[in-house]
Amino acid sequence: MTLRFTVLGPVGAAVDCEPVGVARPRRRAVLAYLLLNANRVVSVDQLTTAIWESTPPATARAQIQSEISALRWTLRRADDATVPLLTKPGGYVLDLAPDELDLATYTRLAELARVEGNRRRLPNARKLMREALTLWKGPALTGAVAAFVAPTREGLEETRLADLEWLIDIELQLGSHRDLIPELTQYVAEYPLRELLRAHLVVALYRSDRQPEALSVARQGRQLLVDEHGLDPGPLLRELEQAVLRQDPSLAVAVNEPPPLRIADQPRPAQLPPASPLFVGRQADLADLVRCLGSDPDRPANAGPRVALLHGMPGVGKSALALQVAHAVAAAYPDGQLYADLAGSGRPRNPDQVLEELLRGLGVADLAIPAGLAARAALLRSLLTDRRCLLLLDDARAVDQVLPLLPAGAGCTVLVTARWQLSLPGAHRHLVAPMSDAQGLETLAAHLGPDRLAAEPVAVRALSVLCDGLPLALWFAACRMYRGRWAADLVALLRDPQHRLDELSTDAGSMRDNLAPSFRALSAAASLTLRRIAVLPTVTVPDWAPTVCAGLAPREAMQALDELVGSHLLTPVPRQTVGPHRYLIPNLVRSYALTAAADESPLTAVSANQVLARAVDGWSVLAQEAVRRLAPSCGRRMDDRHPQPGRSPRLLFSPAELDRLLAMPRDWLxxxxxxxxxxxxxxxxxxxxxxxxxxxxxxxxAPTRVHLGDKPSTARYARTLSAVARDSRSGSGW
Structure with a gap:
C-alpha cells in the first residue's frame, strides 16, 4: 500500500487512490502545515502561530497535541505499515518520500520543464509542465481553516498561474495557436487582469488569421484597466496592439524543433550487490534456478522476458539465493545486470521512482527521463529491446509494483523475490522452503565451525529446529554463540515461545523486526485468526479452528487462512483425502502471534484458556460424531454430553460443515x-x-483402532486417560 498526500486542492490523504477521511477543518489545517513543511521539524509554537496567529487560545498546545494524535490514528487505520507522522526533539515531522506529496511532485516537474525549455527541448518541456498542472484539483488547501491558509493559497495560486503562462508560451512556440484559443479564452475570462494571458490570446488569434478579434481582445484589456481600475496598461499590451496593426513579422510562427534526445554511451550496468561468501545448503535450489535462467539461444523472439519469482516466508533466504543465482548467470547477460530494492517489507517504493533509477543505470540523463509511469516504462522497454539484460527486483510487495518494470524482449530475464505469493503472469515460481535439519546444521557449521557443533551435537540440532530452518534466524543464533553462549543455554531460552524472538536479535536487527511487516500487512480477520490458532498446542491446525476459536464465518475463515498461506505464515499440509485442510505454524511465527495476542486491547483480548477450551470443544464434538458415523451403535448421541455447561455442541458446527469435515470419518480419525x-x-x-x-x-x-505410535504426546495421553478414569469414578468434571 502507498500513502500519498495532497494540498493542491482538498487537503487530504489516500491509500492506493482510496481517500482517507481527515475530519474537521482545523485538523486538515494542522496536516496542511506539516505537509507544507514536509521533512522539517515543526514546533508546537510554529503550529500555534500558523493556526491562530497572535491570538491563540489558552488551550492551543493541548488542541495541537490532540489533533496530532487524531491524525496519527487516522493514518495508522488507513495504512498500518506506514505512519510517517513522527515526534522529534523540538516538535513533529512528516517523513515523506518525494513522490508522496503532490506539491513536491508538482515543484519537481515544473523545475524540470523549465530546464528542458531553456535547453530548447520544447516538446518535453510542454509535456512536463502539462503533467505538473494536472496535479491541481482545485484551489489549494481546500477544507483547511487557519490563519496561514489564505496567504499560502494566494502564493501557490500565483505560482500555478505563472507556470500556466509559461506553458502557453511554449505551446505558441510549438505552433499550437489554433488549439489554444478555446483554453485561452476561458483563462482570460477568469483572470481578466493578467496581461500575459491576454497577450497570449492576442497572439493565438493573430496567428490563426483572426486579426480583428486579436485587436478587439487587446483593446478590451486596455479599456478594462483604464475604466474599471484607473490603471494604464503595461508596455506588453500597448506594443502588442501596435504590432498587430502593422502586421509585424515577429508575430509569425517560429517553431523551434528540439534536438533529439540521446542516451549517453555508458559501460554496461553491473549493479548486483555482492553475494554472501557463507552460502550453504541451497545447492539444489541454485542448480534448478541456474538451469531455468541460463542462456537459451533457441528462445523465440516473441516469447517475452523470462520471469522467475522466488517466494517464501520471512528470513528464509530469498534475497541471498537470488544474488547467488544472478551472479551465476551474469555472464549470459552481457548487456548488463540491473538491481532494485522494491522495499516491499517496509515502505514499498513507487514503480515510477524505481523506473527513474533503472533508467539512470542504463545511462539516461536526468533531463532525458520522461515524466509519468507509462512514459518511463515505455522508455525502459525501448532501451532493453534486442539486449540481453538481467534485472533483479528484490522484496516486491504487489504485482502492480513489478509489472511496469518488466522489459518486453526475449533476451532479458527478471528475477523477483517476495515474501508473498504474487500472481505474476507467466513467471517460473520457485518456493524457497525452510532448510532441512541437515541444511540447518551445515549453515551453523559455516558460521561457527565444525568443532563448535561437535561439542554439542544434540543442542545444535535442537537449535536448528527451534529456528524453523530459517537462515536468518540461524545467523542470529550464531551471533549469540559468538559471544561465548553455549548452544544448550540458547536452546533453553528459545524453548520459551514468549521470549524466543527476543533471543534471536543483534545490533543489526532481529527476527521480530523481520517478521513484523508480514503481520502488519494482514487483514483484520487474518491477523485475528493467527493470534487465536497460535494458542493451540497441536502439531497441525485444522481449517475449522478460525470459526470455533475466532468466531469467523466459514467463508471468512477460509479467506483468512488463504491469506496466511499466501503470506507464508502458515504452511498447508498436503491432503490425501477429502475433509478438512490442515496447516503447520512455524515456531517463530507462533511466537510472534502469541506476543501479539498478549498485546491486544482489552476490548478484543481473549484468554489463551478460552481459545483452547473452544478448540477442545470442537475436537470432542468431531471425534464423537466421527465414531457415530462409522458405527452408530457405538457412538454416543451428540447431545448426551455438552463440552461446557449450558453450551450445546450443535452450535459449533452446522450440519453442512459436519458433512464436509467428516466426509470420510475413518480417515479423519x-x-x-x-x-x-x-x-x-x-x-x-x-x-x-x-x-x-x-x-x-x-x-x-472407534471400530478402527487409533494407533498413536511412538509420539511425545503418547505418554501424556496415557496419563490423562488414567486421570479421566479416576475423575469419572469420583464424579468430577468441568
Missing part, C-alpha cells in the same frame, strides 16, 4: 490421531475431564 492425543492430554492437565473423556471414549469405541 487416522489423520487427527496425534492431535486428539495432544488435546486429551491438555484437557486433562486443565482438569477439563468431560471433553477429555468424550474424546478418549470416542477413540476407544
Amino acid at each position: 487416522h489423520e487427527e490421531q496425534e492431535n486428539l492425543a495432544t488435546v486429551v492430554a491438555v484437557a486433562g492437565e486443565q482438569r477439563w475431564t468431560t471433553p477429555a473423556s468424550v474424546i478418549a471414549d470416542a477413540m476407544s469405541r
Whole structure:
C-alpha cells in the first residue's frame, strides 16, 4: 500500500487512490502545515502561530497535541505499515518520500520543464509542465481553516498561474495557436487582469488569421484597466496592439524543433550487490534456478522476458539465493545486470521512482527521463529491446509494483523475490522452503565451525529446529554463540515461545523486526485468526479452528487462512483425502502471534484458556460424531454430553460443515490421531475431564483402532486417560 498526500486542492490523504477521511477543518489545517513543511521539524509554537496567529487560545498546545494524535490514528487505520507522522526533539515531522506529496511532485516537474525549455527541448518541456498542472484539483488547501491558509493559497495560486503562462508560451512556440484559443479564452475570462494571458490570446488569434478579434481582445484589456481600475496598461499590451496593426513579422510562427534526445554511451550496468561468501545448503535450489535462467539461444523472439519469482516466508533466504543465482548467470547477460530494492517489507517504493533509477543505470540523463509511469516504462522497454539484460527486483510487495518494470524482449530475464505469493503472469515460481535439519546444521557449521557443533551435537540440532530452518534466524543464533553462549543455554531460552524472538536479535536487527511487516500487512480477520490458532498446542491446525476459536464465518475463515498461506505464515499440509485442510505454524511465527495476542486491547483480548477450551470443544464434538458415523451403535448421541455447561455442541458446527469435515470419518480419525492425543492430554492437565473423556471414549469405541505410535504426546495421553478414569469414578468434571 502507498500513502500519498495532497494540498493542491482538498487537503487530504489516500491509500492506493482510496481517500482517507481527515475530519474537521482545523485538523486538515494542522496536516496542511506539516505537509507544507514536509521533512522539517515543526514546533508546537510554529503550529500555534500558523493556526491562530497572535491570538491563540489558552488551550492551543493541548488542541495541537490532540489533533496530532487524531491524525496519527487516522493514518495508522488507513495504512498500518506506514505512519510517517513522527515526534522529534523540538516538535513533529512528516517523513515523506518525494513522490508522496503532490506539491513536491508538482515543484519537481515544473523545475524540470523549465530546464528542458531553456535547453530548447520544447516538446518535453510542454509535456512536463502539462503533467505538473494536472496535479491541481482545485484551489489549494481546500477544507483547511487557519490563519496561514489564505496567504499560502494566494502564493501557490500565483505560482500555478505563472507556470500556466509559461506553458502557453511554449505551446505558441510549438505552433499550437489554433488549439489554444478555446483554453485561452476561458483563462482570460477568469483572470481578466493578467496581461500575459491576454497577450497570449492576442497572439493565438493573430496567428490563426483572426486579426480583428486579436485587436478587439487587446483593446478590451486596455479599456478594462483604464475604466474599471484607473490603471494604464503595461508596455506588453500597448506594443502588442501596435504590432498587430502593422502586421509585424515577429508575430509569425517560429517553431523551434528540439534536438533529439540521446542516451549517453555508458559501460554496461553491473549493479548486483555482492553475494554472501557463507552460502550453504541451497545447492539444489541454485542448480534448478541456474538451469531455468541460463542462456537459451533457441528462445523465440516473441516469447517475452523470462520471469522467475522466488517466494517464501520471512528470513528464509530469498534475497541471498537470488544474488547467488544472478551472479551465476551474469555472464549470459552481457548487456548488463540491473538491481532494485522494491522495499516491499517496509515502505514499498513507487514503480515510477524505481523506473527513474533503472533508467539512470542504463545511462539516461536526468533531463532525458520522461515524466509519468507509462512514459518511463515505455522508455525502459525501448532501451532493453534486442539486449540481453538481467534485472533483479528484490522484496516486491504487489504485482502492480513489478509489472511496469518488466522489459518486453526475449533476451532479458527478471528475477523477483517476495515474501508473498504474487500472481505474476507467466513467471517460473520457485518456493524457497525452510532448510532441512541437515541444511540447518551445515549453515551453523559455516558460521561457527565444525568443532563448535561437535561439542554439542544434540543442542545444535535442537537449535536448528527451534529456528524453523530459517537462515536468518540461524545467523542470529550464531551471533549469540559468538559471544561465548553455549548452544544448550540458547536452546533453553528459545524453548520459551514468549521470549524466543527476543533471543534471536543483534545490533543489526532481529527476527521480530523481520517478521513484523508480514503481520502488519494482514487483514483484520487474518491477523485475528493467527493470534487465536497460535494458542493451540497441536502439531497441525485444522481449517475449522478460525470459526470455533475466532468466531469467523466459514467463508471468512477460509479467506483468512488463504491469506496466511499466501503470506507464508502458515504452511498447508498436503491432503490425501477429502475433509478438512490442515496447516503447520512455524515456531517463530507462533511466537510472534502469541506476543501479539498478549498485546491486544482489552476490548478484543481473549484468554489463551478460552481459545483452547473452544478448540477442545470442537475436537470432542468431531471425534464423537466421527465414531457415530462409522458405527452408530457405538457412538454416543451428540447431545448426551455438552463440552461446557449450558453450551450445546450443535452450535459449533452446522450440519453442512459436519458433512464436509467428516466426509470420510475413518480417515479423519487416522489423520487427527496425534492431535486428539495432544488435546486429551491438555484437557486433562486443565482438569477439563468431560471433553477429555468424550474424546478418549470416542477413540476407544472407534471400530478402527487409533494407533498413536511412538509420539511425545503418547505418554501424556496415557496419563490423562488414567486421570479421566479416576475423575469419572469420583464424579468430577468441568
